[in-house]
Amino acid sequence: MDIGPGSTLGAYKIVEQLGRGGMSTVYKAYHTPLDRYVAIKVVSPSISQDPGFRERFAQEARTVAHLRHPNILTMYDYGEEGGQAYLITELIEGGTLAERVGAPWPPSQAVELVRSVAFALDYAHDQGVLHRDVKPSNILLRPVGSPVLADFGIAKLTGATSGLTGTGSILGTPTYQAPEQANGDPITGATDQYALGVVAYEMLTGRAPFNERTPVATLMAHLVKPLPSPRALNPALSEQIEAVLGKALAKQPEQRYRRVSAFAAALAE
Secondary structure (H helix, E strand, O other), X not given: OOOOOOOEEOOEEEEEEEEEOOOEEEEEEEEOOOOEXXXXXXXXXXXXOOOOHHHHHHHHHHHHHOOOOOOEOOEEEEEEEOOEEEEEEEOOOOOEXXXXXXXXXXXXXXXXXXXXXXXXXXXXXXXXXXXXXXXHHHEEEOOOOOEEEOOHHHOOEOOOOOHHHOOHHHOOOHHHOOHHHHHOOOOOHHHHHHHHHHHHHHHHHOOOOOOOOOHHHHHHHHHHOOOOOHHHHOOOXXXXXXXXXXXHOOOOHHXXXXXXXXXXXXXXX
């Protein structure tokens, strides 16, 4: 099925392509009955043809649809047409955090963004949902207002043991993956905290702590390499900030903060 400007998907008319990743393509679309623009995330056919995908996709869509938080992207609907599975979400047109990293942020601004995302993650964790792929490109920025965490589409129910968990241990982006993800160990809320810690480190220093030449090398760096000193990259940072980042990015999950919001609070202090 060809999707492009002017084509339709269900009740939605495609306006333009907004972005493409390994798992999906995102489009801006118009919904005539409600007179509003939305975002449509169309899952890659190579994934949607995988055995058991439909059941897994429906379960994850229903799980995400129940998340209601000002810092979590709202999902309106999901469906399938012509072999194309898709999610309908609210449209955020302020870009992503990925477009604004690369140089150190003022600490007060970085802390405010981290705090908003931390609250969203704690809320999701309390609902039994893990994100598993927190990264700058999944943090959307409203033109006015707080950030919005997107792409819970690969989230799984916390502690799920059925076949619906799929290959959860390898989901995510190596630059932001926690050691336990790289090692295939159980995933918890501390895993999302680690990823947000990497995002905070990148915002405060201008670069991620581990970004090796290959994905495998990056995963191994998370497992075995000591955390590069944030103050070596940005001498303006305090020793306290370095200590907080070190705790959130501890190799062992039990050594991190009890909740993601506790990490954000310590960073603010």
